Amino acid sequence: MTTLNLNELFDVNRCQHSVDAFALFFYFPIGLVLAVLRIFIGCHAFLIACVLSKLSSVRFYVLRVMCMVLGVVVKEEGETNRDRSMKVIVTNHVSTLDHLAVDLVLPCVLPGVWDLPKKLNWALGIRDFGVKQGRDVLIQNVKRYLRDSDLPVVVHPEGATTNGRKGLLKFSTWPFSLDHSVQPIVIQVNRPLGFKIAVSVIGSRWWSDLFCFLFVPFTLFTLRYLPVMTKHTEEDVEEFTKRVQVSMAQELGIVATNFTCADKVEHAKRILNVSPYIPPAHQNAQPRIPSTSAIPNITDLASQVKEVLPHVPLEVIKKDLATTKCIDTTLTRLLEGTVIFTPESVSSHPPKASISTPSTSTACLEDKSTASDSLFSTPSTAAQTFGTTAEERMQSYQDRKAQLIETARRRYKEKHKMV
Amino acid sequence: MARSALRRLMAEYKQLTLNPPEGIIAGPVCEENFFEWEALIMGPEGTCFEGGVFPAKLIFPPDYPLSPPKMQFTCEMFHPNIYPDGRVCISILHAPGEDPMGYESSAERWSPVQSVEKILLSVISMLAEPNDESGANVDAAKMWREDREQFNKITDRLVRKSLGLAPA
Numbered sequence: 001m002t003t004l005n006l007n008e009l010f011d012v013n014r015c016q017h018s019v020d021a022f023a024l025f026f027y028f029p030i031g032l033v034l035a036v037l038r039i040f041i042g043c044h045a046f047l048i049a050c051v052l053s054k055l056s057s058v059r060f061y062v063l064r065v066m067c068m069v070l071g072v073v074v075k076e077e078g079e080t081n082r083d084r085s086m087k088v089i090v091t092n093h094v095s096t097l098d099h100l101a102v103d104l105v106l107p108c109v110l111p112g113v114w115d116l117p118k119k120l121n122w123a124l125g126i127r128d129f130g131v132k133q134g135r136d137v138l139i140q141n142v143k144r145y146l147r148d149s150d151l152p153v154v155v156h157p158e159g160a161t162t163n164g165r166k167g168l169l170k171f172s173t174w175p176f177s178l179d180h181s182v183q184p185i186v187i188q189v190n191r192p193l194g195f196k197i198a199v200s201v202i203g204s205r206w207w208s209d210l211f212c213f214l215f216v217p218f219t220l221f222t223l224r225y226l227p228v229m230t231k232h233t234e235e236d237v238e239e240f241t242k243r244v245q246v247s248m249a250q251e252l253g254i255v256a257t258n259f260t261c262a263d264k265v266e267h268a269k270r271i272l273n274v275s276p277y278i279p280p281a282h283q284n285a286q287p288r289i290p291s292t293s294a295i296p297n298i299t300d301l302a303s304q305v306k307e308v309l310p311h312v313p314l315e316v317i318k319k320d321l322a323t324t325k326c327i328d329t330t331l332t333r334l335l336e337g338t339v340i341f342t343p344e345s346v347s348s349h350p351p352k353a354s355i356s357t358p359s360t361s362t363a364c365l366e367d368k369s370t371a372s373d374s375l376f377s378t379p380s381t382a383a384q385t386f387g388t389t390a391e392e393r394m395q396s397y398q399d400r401k402a403q404l405i406e407t408a409r410r411r412y413k414e415k416h417k418m419v
Numbered sequence: 420m421a422r423s424a425l426r427r428l429m430a431e432y433k434q435l436t437l438n439p440p441e442g443i444i445a446g447p448v449c450e451e452n453f454f455e456w457e458a459l460i461m462g463p464e465g466t467c468f469e470g471g472v473f474p475a476k477l478i479f480p481p482d483y484p485l486s487p488p489k490m491q492f493t494c495e496m497f498h499p500n501i502y503p504d505g506r507v508c509i510s511i512l513h514a515p516g517e518d519p520m521g522y523e524s525s526a527e528r529w530s531p532v533q534s535v536e537k538i539l540l541s542v543i544s545m546l547a548e549p550n551d552e553s554g555a556n557v558d559a560a561k562m563w564r565e566d567r568e569q570f571n572k573i574t575d576r577l578v579r580k581s582l583g584l585a586p587a
Binding site: 262304307308309310311327328331332335336343381382383385386390393394396397400401404405408409411412413415 | 423426427430431432433434436437438439441442443444446449450459461470471472484485530531532534578579582583584
């Protein structure tokens with residue numbers, strides 16, 4: 001269980017301190033000119049990147065110099081741990097340019113896990129491996145690609161960016177089922193003193209991130225190679241994933257959390273919905289955290305949560321609401337067991353009502369089910385996201401239903417040797 | 420009251436969608452009515468129900484989670500703790516006050532601590548280990564005790580039927 005709060009993983013504002021904001025005010029005209037110039041240079045660099053082959057050494061030097069001009073400086077550490085034969089590179093995710101930084105020193109492709117237009121994918125060095133047709137197809141396609149190609153794939157198993165200072169998001173397991181060994185790389189991004197602009201903030205768009213890269217004098221990417229990690233035979237994909245996550249977190253001196261990128265999306269939604277409460281005058285100077293006066297009364301919210309979960313002590317609810325400031329998030333956290341509490345008895349029942357603990361048989365079933373939701377061992381019925389509209393949710397529900405029946409049918413046939 | 424029930428059901432729906440236990444799918448049949456859910460339960464491995472996918476419906480009361488939902492299988496079932504009409508008889512579905520069979524310990528009763536997920540997990544463990552003292556289906560209980568082979572034959576037919584496969 002992690003003690004870290006979800007909101008510590010992300011930056012909300014580009015500028016953390018008002019001093020920085022003040023310095024930037026004077027730098028702004030210079031930065032703007034620099035950014036405009038760099039846009040033109042960037043076009044050239046892009047053309048060169050398109051013309052030259054990925055593996056040629058000319059491209060390697062030309063691009064590295066050009067990126068330096070563009071303000072993207074890449075430094076490598078721990079080269080002794082680098083193994084060029086590795087086909088799968090996993091890195092943490094701190095900015096939109098992570099894969100380009102890796103690509104500069106170690107030519108690679110990024111499997112597209114977003115649904116982007118084809119041309120944009122190609123331009124960004126992303127390759128579509130049929131992610132829309134589901135995970136199985138994606139994995140098969142990537143595996144086939146790795147067999148035929150010399151270029152490795154780089155994957156950000158976190159699935160979303162963090163500020164890289166507090167913790168890693170939970171890794172998704174699919175990149176670890178591609179090959180027996182992976183080359184982990186940890187990425188740290190630094191900007192010179194006085195230009196400590198956050199590389200990516202919650203809810204930011206790629207073009208605003210890119211503008212920041214072009215605007216500041218330079219951004220230093222430090223890539224540190226970790227020793228190649230190999231999956232033990234007795235280990236399942238899940239455990240291997242966790243092991244890589246923990247060792248990368250240790251290398252960075254941060255925590256390996258269990259938050260997923262879906263949690264980040266929820267968190268972003270909440271923050272962006274809360275922000276209108278803040279008086280606009282403060283927006284530039286202060287981190288966007290609502291002051292206590294701006295949010296609805298915690299006691300009111302707590303009583304609403306209490307109605308839904310009558311067995312949770314009121315103090316626990318209030319305490320959690322103070323951090324989340326959102327009924328639905330608190331409900332989720334309480335139901336998921338992120339927040340630990342001792343249930344209290346519910347008064348509306350007859351006096352003999354004792355709050356039960358689940359029977360032992362149920363408990364061990366639960367343990368089993370949480371331990372394994374890996375890709376291959378069991379038919380996982382989990383959805384990637386919880387749709388925002390009723391139609392989306394219904395569609396996902398119907399799809400998962402059909403999938404479960406299909407899997408069960410196939411298994412039954414296999415087991416009973418039916419054709 | 421109904422509003423908090425709705426909110427709780429929504430939270431549980433989300434939880435079950437993103438992080439369901441193995442072999443379980445559950446959700447409202449139609450979001451216009453959040454108080455009627457459908458669930459698919461996969462028969463646990465190593466039991467006579469192994470591999471089957473059994474549909475059931477869950478009806479929630481307006482004062483959920485203070486009162487438990489009702490659960491009924493919508494496919495043909497043959498099990499000591501399932502009534503011939505598909506209703507499920509397990510202790511977690513009964514509030515501590517009521518005790519139709521008069522044998523349940525109050526430790527495993529419904530309370531707001533429980534959830535749809537826990538109900539479905541209990542049903543899975545019930546499928547794995549029938550309680551032959553409860554006579555929801557007397558014939559099934561008797562056969563379970565005395566003629567296990569015949570019982571397994573029947574459940575295998577049910578498994579195939581639930582998967583839409585022709586009987587062996």
